[in-house]
Amino acid sequence: MPSSSYKQLEQRFARLGRLHDAQGILHWDRSVMMPTGGAESRAEQIATLDVICHELITDPRIGDLLDAAEDESLGDWERANVREMRRDWTHATAVDAALVEAKSRACSACEMAWREARPKADYALVLPYLEEVLRLTVETGKAKAARFGTSAYDALLDQYEPAGRAADIDPVFDDYAGFLPDFLDSVLARQARETAPIKPRGPFPVERQRELGLRIMQILGFDFHHGRLDVSLHPFTGGASGDQRITTRYSETDFTSSLMGTIHETGHALYEQHLPKGWRHQPVGNSRGMAVHESQSLLMEMQASRSREFLSFAAPLMREAFEAEAGDGAWRPENLFRLYTRVSRSFIRTEADEVTYPAHVILRYRIERALIAGDLLLHDLPGAWNDGLKTLLGVVPPDDRLGCLQDIHWYDGAFGYFPTYTLGAMAAAQLFDAAGKAIPGLPAAIGRGEFKPLVDWLTENIHCKASYLSTRELLIAATGRPLDPAIFKAHLKARYLP
Amino acid sequence: MPSSSYKQLEQRFARLGRLHDAQGILHWDRSVMMPTGGAESRAEQIATLDVICHELITDPRIGDLLDAAEDESLGDWERANVREMRRDWTHATAVDAALVEAKSRACSACEMAWREARPKADYALVLPYLEEVLRLTVETGKAKAARFGTSAYDALLDQYEPAGRAADIDPVFDDYAGFLPDFLDSVLARQARETAPIKPRGPFPVERQRELGLRIMQILGFDFHHGRLDVSLHPFTGGASGDQRITTRYSETDFTSSLMGTIHETGHALYEQHLPKGWRHQPVGNSRGMAVHESQSLLMEMQASRSREFLSFAAPLMREAFEAEAGDGAWRPENLFRLYTRVSRSFIRTEADEVTYPAHVILRYRIERALIAGDLLLHDLPGAWNDGLKTLLGVVPPDDRLGCLQDIHWYDGAFGYFPTYTLGAMAAAQLFDAAGKAIPGLPAAIGRGEFKPLVDWLTENIHCKASYLSTRELLIAATGRPLDPAIFKAHLKARYLP
Numbered sequence: 001m002p003s004s005s006y007k008q009l010e011q012r013f014a015r016l017g018r019l020h021d022a023q024g025i026l027h028w029d030r031s032v033m034m035p036t037g038g039a040e041s042r043a044e045q046i047a048t049l050d051v052i053c054h055e056l057i058t059d060p061r062i063g064d065l066l067d068a069a070e071d072e073s074l075g076d077w078e079r080a081n082v083r084e085m086r087r088d089w090t091h092a093t094a095v096d097a098a099l100v101e102a103k104s105r106a107c108s109a110c111e112m113a114w115r116e117a118r119p120k121a122d123y124a125l126v127l128p129y130l131e132e133v134l135r136l137t138v139e140t141g142k143a144k145a146a147r148f149g150t151s152a153y154d155a156l157l158d159q160y161e162p163a164g165r166a167a168d169i170d171p172v173f174d175d176y177a178g179f180l181p182d183f184l185d186s187v188l189a190r191q192a193r194e195t196a197p198i199k200p201r202g203p204f205p206v207e208r209q210r211e212l213g214l215r216i217m218q219i220l221g222f223d224f225h226h227g228r229l230d231v232s233l234h235p236f237t238g239g240a241s242g243d244q245r246i247t248t249r250y251s252e253t254d255f256t257s258s259l260m261g262t263i264h265e266t267g268h269a270l271y272e273q274h275l276p277k278g279w280r281h282q283p284v285g286n287s288r289g290m291a292v293h294e295s296q297s298l299l300m301e302m303q304a305s306r307s308r309e310f311l312s313f314a315a316p317l318m319r320e321a322f323e324a325e326a327g328d329g330a331w332r333p334e335n336l337f338r339l340y341t342r343v344s345r346s347f348i349r350t351e352a353d354e355v356t357y358p359a360h361v362i363l364r365y366r367i368e369r370a371l372i373a374g375d376l377l378l379h380d381l382p383g384a385w386n387d388g389l390k391t392l393l394g395v396v397p398p399d400d401r402l403g404c405l406q407d408i409h410w411y412d413g414a415f416g417y418f419p420t421y422t423l424g425a426m427a428a429a430q431l432f433d434a435a436g437k438a439i440p441g442l443p444a445a446i447g448r449g450e451f452k453p454l455v456d457w458l459t460e461n462i463h464c465k466a467s468y469l470s471t472r473e474l475l476i477a478a479t480g481r482p483l484d485p486a487i488f489k490a491h492l493k494a495r496y497l498p
Numbered sequence: 499m500p501s502s503s504y505k506q507l508e509q510r511f512a513r514l515g516r517l518h519d520a521q522g523i524l525h526w527d528r529s530v531m532m533p534t535g536g537a538e539s540r541a542e543q544i545a546t547l548d549v550i551c552h553e554l555i556t557d558p559r560i561g562d563l564l565d566a567a568e569d570e571s572l573g574d575w576e577r578a579n580v581r582e583m584r585r586d587w588t589h590a591t592a593v594d595a596a597l598v599e600a601k602s603r604a605c606s607a608c609e610m611a612w613r614e615a616r617p618k619a620d621y622a623l624v625l626p627y628l629e630e631v632l633r634l635t636v637e638t639g640k641a642k643a644a645r646f647g648t649s650a651y652d653a654l655l656d657q658y659e660p661a662g663r664a665a666d667i668d669p670v671f672d673d674y675a676g677f678l679p680d681f682l683d684s685v686l687a688r689q690a691r692e693t694a695p696i697k698p699r700g701p702f703p704v705e706r707q708r709e710l711g712l713r714i715m716q717i718l719g720f721d722f723h724h725g726r727l728d729v730s731l732h733p734f735t736g737g738a739s740g741d742q743r744i745t746t747r748y749s750e751t752d753f754t755s756s757l758m759g760t761i762h763e764t765g766h767a768l769y770e771q772h773l774p775k776g777w778r779h780q781p782v783g784n785s786r787g788m789a790v791h792e793s794q795s796l797l798m799e800m801q802a803s804r805s806r807e808f809l810s811f812a813a814p815l816m817r818e819a820f821e822a823e824a825g826d827g828a829w830r831p832e833n834l835f836r837l838y839t840r841v842s843r844s845f846i847r848t849e850a851d852e853v854t855y856p857a858h859v860i861l862r863y864r865i866e867r868a869l870i871a872g873d874l875l876l877h878d879l880p881g882a883w884n885d886g887l888k889t890l891l892g893v894v895p896p897d898d899r900l901g902c903l904q905d906i907h908w909y910d911g912a913f914g915y916f917p918t919y920t921l922g923a924m925a926a927a928q929l930f931d932a933a934g935k936a937i938p939g940l941p942a943a944i945g946r947g948e949f950k951p952l953v954d955w956l957t958e959n960i961h962c963k964a965s966y967l968s969t970r971e972l973l974i975a976a977t978g979r980p981l982d983p984a985i986f987k988a989h990l991k992a993r994y995l996p
Contacts, residue, residue: 052513
C-alpha cells in the first residue's frame with residue numbers, strides 16, 4: 001500500500017529540515033570557528049545545499065501531494081503542518097530559479113560593496129549595487145504577491161513574519177510615532193534631574209565575563225546539554241535542532257552590553273530548545289516567525305532582566321565575578337538599574353534603548369515600504385533617512401555611516417524584516433504582562449533568580465505551540481487579545497516615568 | 499549545444515565534493531564542538547547527506563556519461579579524473595542501497611556494543627554484533643569483487659588503498675615478520691645497555707602545550723589561514739578543502755605524545771593543504787589513498803621529527819615553553835631523542851614504537867584476511883590474536899581489552915584499512931630517503947627548523963599529484979622505484995642499531 005500523501009510530504013520535509021539543520025551548523029561554524037581561508041569553500045558548500053533544498057521543495061510532485069493531503073483525514077497538527085508546508089512551497093515556487101540566483105548574486109555583490117562603503121560613509125559607492133538588489137527584490141515581491149494575493153511588500157514581510165500585513169502595522173507604528181516625542185522629552189527631563197549612573201570601572205577580563213554569562217544562562221534555564229556559548233563579531237542564535245548555539249562578544253572595558261546580549265540570545269535559544277520534539281524537522285515544528293522570536297529574546301532581556309528585581313539579584317553576582325569592592329556604589333542595584341535603562345537620542349539602532357528603538361524601526365519600515373512601492377527612489381534614500389529621523393527622534397546623523405549605511409539588511413536583500421523588531425518588543429511586553437498575571441509573585445521570583453515559573457509559562461504558551469497557531473492566534477491564546485501596543489506603552493511609562 | 503559528457507560529470511562530482519566538504523565540517527564539529535545532546539540530530543543530518551550523496555553517485559545517467567566521456571578527447575588530468583570517477587561509481591553501484599543501509603545499521607549497533615565491551619574486556623558481549631558486521635562486510639566485499647574482478651578482500655582494501663592487492667602486501671609483510679624477532683632482540687639488548695632516558699617532569703599546562711604545538715605547526719609550514727588546531731578525544735585531521743582542521747589531546751603529566759601527535763596530524767594536513775586547487779572537489783583532486791596519506795604524517799613524525807636533528811632544534815623550544823631549568827638533563831637533545839625512540843614489546847598498537855608497530859598491523863592484516871576468506875571464525879578471534887602476537891612480538895595480552903578489543907576498526911566495519919598504516923610507514927622511509935638525496939643538507943636544515951625544502955619537495959612530488967597517478971606510479975615518479983621495504987629496514991637499522 002502506498003503511504004498517504006501526507007506521510008510522503010512529511011518524509012520530504014523531514015529531509016529538508018535535516019539539511020537546514022546541517023546548514024545551521026555550517027553557518028555557525030563560519031561565524032565562530034572557520035579560518036578566513038575557508039570562506040570560498042564554505043560558500044560553495046552552502047550554495048550547493050541551497051540548490052539541493054530548492055530542488056527538493058520545488059519538485060513538481062509536491063504541489064500534487066499538497067492538494068491530495070488537504071483532502072486526507074488528518075489530525076489538527078498534521079493539518080497545520082500541511083498549511084505551513086504550502087506556505088513554504090508557495091514562497092519557493094513563486095519565483096523561478098533564475099531570479100533566485102540573480103538575487104543571490106546581487107546581494108553578495110551589494111553586501112561586499114556595503115562593507116567597503118560603510119566605513120567611508122560613501123553611499124554613492126554602494127548605490128548601483130543596491131539599485132540591482134531593490135529591482136530584483138521588487139520582482140520577487142511581485143511574483144510572490146501574485147501567488148499569495150497580497151501586496152508586494154506584504155509578500156516580502158511574510159517571509160519573516162507569516163501573515164504579517166502592513167495594514168495592521170501602520171496604525172501601531174503611527175500611534176507610537178505620535179506617542180514618542182512628548183514621552184521622550186519627559187523621560188529625558190526626568191533623567192536630567194537625577195544624578196547620572198556610575199559606570200563600573202574595568203578592566204573586565206573576558207574569562208570572567210564568560211563565566212558570569214554562563215552562570216546567568218544557567219539561571220535562565222539554558223540547557224547546556226543541547227547548546228553552547230561562543231564568541232562572534234555579530235551575536236546571534238544558531239545551530240541545529242537539539243543543538244542551540246548562541247554567541248556574544250566581549251569588551252574588556254564594558255561588560256554590561258555583552259551580558260545583556262547573552263541574555264537576549266538566551267531568550268531566542270530557550271524558544272528553540274523548547275520546540276516540540278515530536279515535530280522536529282517539520283514546518284509546523286518551527287518557531288512561529290521573527291516577531292515571536294524577538295518577543296522571546298526581548299522578554300528575557302528588556303522585560304525580565306533590565307528590571308529592578310533581576311538587577312538586585314544579579315548585582316552581587318556581577319560584583320563577585322569581577323572582584324569589585326563591596327562598597328563601590330557602581331555595583332548597587334539601583335545604579336545598575338539606571339545604567340541599564342538609560343535613554344538617549346542616538347543614531348545607531350543596535351545601540352538604542354527600548355524607548356527610542358521603535359523610532360529607528362519605524363523609520364526603516366516607512367522607507368522600505370516607499371522603496372518597494374516605487375514612491376521613493378534610492379537616490380533620495382539618505383535625505384529621506386535624515387528627514388525621517390529628525391521627525392521621529394529630533395536628531396540628524398552627521399554622515400551616512402551613522403545613517404542609512406548602518407544596517408546590513410537592505411544591502412543583503414532583507415526588505416520586510418525590520419518591523420519584526422518592534423512587533424516583537426510589543427509582544428514581549430504583552431506576554432510578560434500576561435505571565436505576571438498568571439504567575440503569583442513573578443517579580444519577587446525573578447528577584448530571587450528563579451526563572452522556572454516564567455520559562456515554564458512561556459514554554460507552555462509559546463514555545464510548545466511552534467507554528468501550530470498564527471502569530472495573532474498565539475497571542476490571543478496566551479494573553480486573551482491580539483497585539484495591543486498600549487501594554488508596551490504602559491510598560492514604558494511604569495519604568496521610565498513612574 | 500549540450501555540454502560534453504565529461505563536463506556534465508565534472509559538475510555532478512563537484513556537487514558531491516562540496517557535500518563531502520560539508521560533511522567534513524559536520525564530522526569535525528561532532529568530535530570537537532557539539533554538545534552531547536546534539537548527537538541524535540547530527541546523526542540525522544549526516545545520514546541525510548549520506549543518502550543524498552548515494553543518490554547522486556548512483557544516478558543511472560552516470561554510467562552512460564562515463565562511457566561517453568571515455569570516448570571524448572580529454573587532457574591527461576581529465577582522463578585520470580574519469581578513471582577516478584569510475585572507481586568511485588563502481589564502489590557505490592556495486593552494492594544496493596539495502597545492503598549499504600543494513601551494514602550502516604549493523605556497524606552503529608556493533609560500535610555501541612564495542613564501547614561497552616572494551617572496558618569490560620568482554621568479547622562475548624560484542625560477538626553477535628560483530629558476526630553481523632562481518633557477514634555484511636563479506637557480502638559487500640563479494641559484490642564489489644564481482645565488479646572489480648578481484649578477491650573480496652582486495653575489493654575491501656581498494657576502498658582505502660586504491661589498487662592495493664594482498665598479493666603485493668603478503669611478501670612485504672612476511673619479510674618484515676621474519677626480520678623483526680632478531681632485530682627487536684638486538685635493539686632491546688642495546689637499549690638495556692644504555693642508561694634509561696629521563697622523563698621531563700611536569701605538570702605541563704595545557705595552554706603552554708597548545709602554544710608549543712602551534713609554534714611547531716608553523717615551523718612545519720601549516721597554513722593557519724586555511725586551518726585550525728583543536729582538541730578531541732581521538733586526534734584526527736578533518737575539515738573541508740581549504741579548511742584543514744587537526745586535533746590533538748593533552749595530558750598535564752606528559753607533553754611528548756601530544757606534541758608528536760600534533761606533528762603527525764600536521765603531516766596529514768599539509769598533504770590536504772597542498773592538493774591542487776584547480777581540481778578541488780573532483781575525484782582526481784583528492785589525496786591518493788590512506789597509505790600515501792599515512793606516509794605524509796609518518797614522514798613528518800617518524801622520519802623528520804623523531805630525529806636527532808629535529809630534537810636538537812626543538813629541545814630549547816620545549817624547555818622554554820615549560821620554563822624548565824637550563825641544566826635539567828631531561829631536556830637535553832640526546833635524552834629527548836632516546837625518549838622519543840624508545841622501543842618495547844607492548845600490547846596497544848596506537849602506543850607502539852615504529853619498530854614494533856608493523857607487528858601489530860601484520861597481526862590484524864593476517865586475521866582480517868582469514869576472517870573475510872572464511873578461514874577463521876569470529877569465535878576463534880581472541881585465540882588467533884593472542885597466538886599471533888606471541889609469534890610476532892613474543893608477548894600475550896592479559897585480556898581482550900589489551901587484545902582484540904583495542905581498536906574500533908572492525909567493530910565499525912573497516913576491514914582492509916589496517917595494512918595502510920605499515921605501507922605508509924614504509925613509503926615514508928622511502929620518500930624521506932629520496933628527499934634526502936634530492937635536497938643537499940636536508941638533515942642540517944631540519945636541525946635549524948627549516949622545513950621548507952622538505953615540504954616543497956613533498957608538495958611537488960606527492961601533494962600536487964593528488965590522485966593523478968596510482969600509488970605505485972607516484973612512488974616510482976618520486977623515488978625511482980616501487981615500494982621497497984628494504985629502505986624502511988635500513989632506516990630502522992641506522993636509527994636503532996647504529
